[in-house]
Amino acid sequence: MLILENVDAHYGKSHVLHGVSIEVRAGEVVGLLGRNGVGKTTTLKAIMGMARRTGGRITFEGRDLQGVPPHGLAGLGIAWVPEERRIFRLLTVLENLRTGLDRPGVTQARRDGLLEKVYAYFPILKERRNQAGGTLSGGEQQMLAIARAMVLEPKIILLDEPTEGLMPRMVAQIQEIVHALHRDGVAILLVEQNVPLTLDAAGRVYIMEKGAVQHHASAAELRADQRVIHDYLGV
Amino acid sequence: MAERWHDEAWAKDMWWSGKTTRRKFLALTSTAAGALGATMLVPAPWREVFGQAKPYKIGVLQPLSGTGAAGGKTALVGTQMAVDRINHGGGINGRPIELVVADYESKPDVGRRKAEKLVLEDKVDVAEGGYLSNVCLACMPVFEENKTVWMIGVCLDTTITTTKCSRYVFRPFDYAPAQAVGFSPYLVSKLGKKWHVAFLDYAWGQSTRDAYIEQIKKNGGDVVGTTGVPLGTADMAPFVSKISGSFDGLFGIFFGPNAVSFTSAIYDLGLTKKYKYAGDGAIAESTHLPALGQKIEGFVGINRYIPVMDPPLNTPYHKKFFDQAVVELKKIDPSGPLPDRYVQSNFEAMNFLKLGMQKSRFRGREDTNNLIEALEGMEVKESDDFPQGDKAIRKEDHQAFLREFIFTIQNNKHKLLETIGKEKTLVPPACKFA
Amino acid sequence: MDQILIQTLHGLVNGMVLAMVASGLTLIFGIMDIVNFAHGDLLMLGAFVGASIVGVTGNYWLALVVAALVIAILGALLQATTLRPLIGRDPLTTILATFGVSLVIQKYALWQWGPSVRQISEPVRGNFTLFHLQYPWYRIATAILAGLIIAGLWLFLKYGKYGIWIRATTQDRVMAQAMGIPVPLVYTAVFAIGSAMAAASGVLFGPFAGVTQTMGFDFTLRAFIVVVVGGMGNLGGSILASIFVSLLESYAAIVVSPAQAVIVSFVVLVLTMLFRPTGLFVPTPK
Ligand SMILES: Nc1ncnc2c1ncn2[C@@H]1O[C@H](COP(=O)(O)OP(=O)(O)O)[C@@H](O)[C@H]1O
Numbered sequence: 030m031l032i033l034e035n036v037d038a039h040y041g042k043s044h045v046l047h048g049v050s051i052e053v054r055a056g057e058v059v060g061l062l063g064r065n066g067v068g069k070t071t072t073l074k075a076i077m078g079m080a081r082r083t084g085g086r087i088t089f090e091g092r093d094l095q096g097v098p099p100h101g102l103a104g105l106g107i108a109w110v111p112e113e114r115r116i117f118r119l120l121t122v123l124e125n126l127r128t129g130l131d132r133p134g135v136t137q138a139r140r141d142g143l144l145e146k147v148y149a150y151f152p153i154l155k156e157r158r159n160q161a162g163g164t165l166s167g168g169e170q171q172m173l174a175i176a177r178a179m180v181l182e183p184k185i186i187l188l189d190e191p192t193e194g195l196m197p198r199m200v201a202q203i204q205e206i207v208h209a210l211h212r213d214g215v216a217i218l219l220v221e222q223n224v225p226l227t228l229d230a231a232g233r234v235y236i237m238e239k240g241a242v243q244h245h246a247s248a249a250e251l252r253a254d255q256r257v258i259h260d261y262l263g264v
Numbered sequence: 265m266a267e268r269w270h271d272e273a274w275a276k277d278m279w280w281s282g283k284t285t286r287r288k289f290l291a292l293t294s295t296a297a298g299a300l301g302a303t304m305l306v307p308a309p310w311r312e313v314f315g316q317a318k319p320y321k322i323g324v325l326q327p328l329s330g331t332g333a334a335g336g337k338t339a340l341v342g343t344q345m346a347v348d349r350i351n352h353g354g355g356i357n358g359r360p361i362e363l364v365v366a367d368y369e370s371k372p373d374v375g376r377r378k379a380e381k382l383v384l385e386d387k388v389d390v391a392e393g394g395y396l397s398n399v400c401l402a403c404m405p406v407f408e409e410n411k412t413v414w415m416i417g418v419c420l421d422t423t424i425t426t427t428k429c430s431r432y433v434f435r436p437f438d439y440a441p442a443q444a445v446g447f448s449p450y451l452v453s454k455l456g457k458k459w460h461v462a463f464l465d466y467a468w469g470q471s472t473r474d475a476y477i478e479q480i481k482k483n484g485g486d487v488v489g490t491t492g493v494p495l496g497t498a499d500m501a502p503f504v505s506k507i508s509g510s511f512d513g514l515f516g517i518f519f520g521p522n523a524v525s526f527t528s529a530i531y532d533l534g535l536t537k538k539y540k541y542a543g544d545g546a547i548a549e550s551t552h553l554p555a556l557g558q559k560i561e562g563f564v565g566i567n568r569y570i571p572v573m574d575p576p577l578n579t580p581y582h583k584k585f586f587d588q589a590v591v592e593l594k595k596i597d598p599s600g601p602l603p604d605r606y607v608q609s610n611f612e613a614m615n616f617l618k619l620g621m622q623k624s625r626f627r628g629r630e631d632t633n634n635l636i637e638a639l640e641g642m643e644v645k646e647s648d649d650f651p652q653g654d655k656a657i658r659k660e661d662h663q664a665f666l667r668e669f670i671f672t673i674q675n676n677k678h679k680l681l682e683t684i685g686k687e688k689t690l691v692p693p694a695c696k697f698a
Numbered sequence: 699m700d701q702i703l704i705q706t707l708h709g710l711v712n713g714m715v716l717a718m719v720a721s722g723l724t725l726i727f728g729i730m731d732i733v734n735f736a737h738g739d740l741l742m743l744g745a746f747v748g749a750s751i752v753g754v755t756g757n758y759w760l761a762l763v764v765a766a767l768v769i770a771i772l773g774a775l776l777q778a779t780t781l782r783p784l785i786g787r788d789p790l791t792t793i794l795a796t797f798g799v800s801l802v803i804q805k806y807a808l809w810q811w812g813p814s815v816r817q818i819s820e821p822v823r824g825n826f827t828l829f830h831l832q833y834p835w836y837r838i839a840t841a842i843l844a845g846l847i848i849a850g851l852w853l854f855l856k857y858g859k860y861g862i863w864i865r866a867t868t869q870d871r872v873m874a875q876a877m878g879i880p881v882p883l884v885y886t887a888v889f890a891i892g893s894a895m896a897a898a899s900g901v902l903f904g905p906f907a908g909v910t911q912t913m914g915f916d917f918t919l920r921a922f923i924v925v926v927v928g929g930m931g932n933l934g935g936s937i938l939a940s941i942f943v944s945l946l947e948s949y950a951a952i953v954v955s956p957a958q959a960v961i962v963s964f965v966v967l968v969l970t971m972l973f974r975p976t977g978l979f980v981p982t983p984k
């Protein structure tokens with residue numbers, strides 16, 4: 030469904046991605062592991078058209094994303110949960126969700142249904158629906174960021190370090206959500222540093238180093254042989 | 265706050281279209297600004313009529329953009345009418361006139377630069393124009409330094425022919441002290457003894473205020489209060505709301521859009537119902553009358569020029585000027601205003617130059633001294649060249665004295681009340697040339 | 699005492715008109731980081747369009763609506779052709795571009811309508827006695843109407859679908875894009891809304907002092923001061939600052955000489971920039 034072939038990317042003059050190739054099939058959860066600064070976030074940004082791509086190809090359902098403006102990706106079914114969460118801080122929780130709900134072609138009934146669904150996953154968001162996004166705690170903001178992506182009814186979610194800096198209880202909740210999304214048939218490209226979580230949630234895993242994919246294996250293989258993980262990630 | 269566009273490298277590549285549009289637009293912008301702003305030359309056909317005769321280059325300074333643009337454009341009509349007439353009539357000393365028009369954008373520093381450019385680069389023989397007093401004052405030293413005659417078309421500041429006078433600069437029309445001398449007897453005897461003076465609070469407004477205070481008192485009246493209003497105030501209501509108390513008439517010293525703001529404000533707040541309204545004729549220029557409508561009815565003013573055909577303005581000279589000016593003004597203003605004093609004084613300024621250049625057999629800037637001597641003390645008669653009437657340029661200060669018209673506005677038109685002969689406007693000279 | 703009441707009324711009336719002008723300017727700045735130097739000229743153009751329509755039809759309300767629509771379309775075209783291609787470049791280029799647009803609009807107005815001052819006759823006649831003055835009802839009506847228009851804008855931004863798009867884009871345009879909000883379109887729409895607000899203010903203000911090519915300058919300047927004082931891009935702050943600055947200017951007209959009265963708003967500007975750089979009505983971040 031989502032295929033990156035030999036993607037190169039630059040920030041200004043610095044060459045950050047060197048021929049990254051990744052594939053995510055429909056409904057599949059794919060992990061992307063790597064130390065800090067190896068280019069995981071940049072890979073997601075390249076997909077979203079937010080990093081300057083200087084080589085290679087990115088296709089989604091056979092369509093080259095080159096000509097698609099950044100605001101067209103949501104409509105194709107690609108949602109992004111950024112590392113910094115990027116909540117609209119002055120908008121209320123409900124208004125944050127409305128940025129994804131107020132799309133053309135969404136009936137009132139479907140909107141209500143979608144809201145019910147995310148509120149069911151994240152009851153705290155319902156409680157805080159009229160509170161400004163900026164006043165939420167870190168964990169709540171992460172939930173809002175995921176909920177906001179969910180109301181877009183995407184085919185794939187690009188999830189960038191969702192558990193970074195969260196308390197264990199929250200991490201468990203995020204893990205549950207990832208499973209739930211997977212059950213719903215949503216594909217996920219999960220960028221993480223949390224190895225156990227990734228190996229638990231993902232079917233396949235790519236490991237990046239220095240802006241390139243160095244290793245690719247099924248989660249089962251990696252669970253069986255943790256040496257690779259140790260070599261690349263030092264854990 | 266989110267990241268800025270330009271921080272994001274991708275922003276540069278996102279807007280895949282439009283680079284040419286932007287260039288096109290910028291080009292268009294500069295062309296448009298340049299077309300009106302820069303130099304305009306008289307069309308080539310004149311060259312054929314005059315054969316090999318070398319044209320006189322006359323520099324014209326006007327504000328064609330910025331705050332003074334509307335007035336500058338009107339003023340330029342007078343200059344061009346005169347030049348067309350002169351070129352049709354065989355030029356000056358057999359040579360045609362070529363105008364070099366410089367737009368000083370209503371800014372003194374630009375004015376100074378444009379004046380320097382006219383004198384040094386375009387090498388004009390003489391100059392004309394003006395309009396904004398602060399620009400006139402900024403440009404005068406340039407003409408003095410470069411020994412070039414400048415016949416001012418419009419600039420009202422008193423000091424141009426008094427404390428800051430220059431041997432190279434002439435003002436062939438009236439100034440505030442002369443109008444105050446001519447108008448005050450009428451104000452005191454016919455309209456009322458006690459006056460409140462409201463004025464635009466900058467050089468011209470202040471010097472005019474002082475001239476009227478002096479003359480009203482001299483004629484047995486009194487000025488019981490004054491109110492200044494800053495230049496360019498969009499809504500003058502807060503300032504005019506202060507005007508209250510017991511007096512007979514409100515005397516206004518305003519021009520251009522400020523005059524319209526002021527008149528609107530005092531009418532809207534009911535002051536024109538309580539007090540008589542008189543003032544500088546600039547308040548009721550014909551370009552203001554449609555906008556003011558009812559609000560200016562009954563205003564009494566003084567002006568060197570009003571667009572009426574009543575005696576003594578019912579001359580063939582004035583009719584000719586008037587008809588031609590109406591046609592020319594219609595070309596720049598679809599509402600078709602009647603000619604005003606800005607058209608008149610620029611028209612006559614150019615004709616003064618013509619007479620001076622003829623009399624002094626002016627060949628070029630090397631004859632500037634002869635031209636100055638020819639213009640000093642020059643007396644002219646009411647004629648096609650001077651439809652406003654007789655006038656004389658005084659040798660001592662290069663200030664002209666001419667007749668004035670006291671008028672009122674009736675049915676949104678000027679109505680002549682009284683003509684003041686030029687000898688009744690005399691003010692002693694107060695100038696020492698360097 | 700009389701004077702204080704009179705000047706309070708003037709300050710409120712002028713403050714409401716200024717708030718309308720400034721709300722457009724601040725909206726545009728907040729979302730695009732563009733200081734639109736042509737804002738006052740769009741106001742002027744709106745006033746001329748309004749004057750022409752009143753001249754032909756005699757219908758003030760029609761003039762108000764049509765002028766706003768015409769200038770909204772013009773604003774949208776202007777944004778799409780001139781400013782959109784400059785996004786991502788040095789902010790100086792956009793400043794120069796809006797400056798160029800301002801000059802072109804002034805030249806155009808002079809060419810199209812000539813040097814004569816135009817009139818928009820007030821739709822509400824009559825006045826009431828206020829101490830020594832006759833106060834025109836039209837001024838009161840203007841303040842109320844401006845208030846209603848601003849309230850309408852506020853409601854739209856608060857509850858409307860596109861209002862939320864605008865606010866989301868203002869806060870984080872990159873994330874807004876990722877949520878599928880067509881940001882380039884939002885920009886154009888905001889420019890159109892700001893332009894329409896300017897044009898409507900021009901038509902509202904027209905009867906106060908006539909319509910001239912240069913009427914925009916004073917408004918650009920004061921609206922700019924107000925936007926800085928109110929906190930760049932902060933709508934509520936700009937509205938409060940408009941009323942605050944206008945009241946201050948009106949009171950200044952009583953006590954100080956006119957030349958000094960003009961300086962009052964600049965003093966407020968400078969003090970704000972020195973001590974409350976985020977705006978007078980916004981808490982300074984600790
Ligand atoms: N906006 C940026 N400008 C310049 N360099 C950047 C920027 N963002 C990230 N980088 C650099 O690009 C490299 C990859 O960063 P990133 O993709 O964020 O890594 P990861 O997400 O794997 O931690 C790092 O060396 C980082 O310093």
Ligand SMILES: [Mg+2]
Binds near residue numbers: 066069070071112
């Ligand atoms: Mg990262």
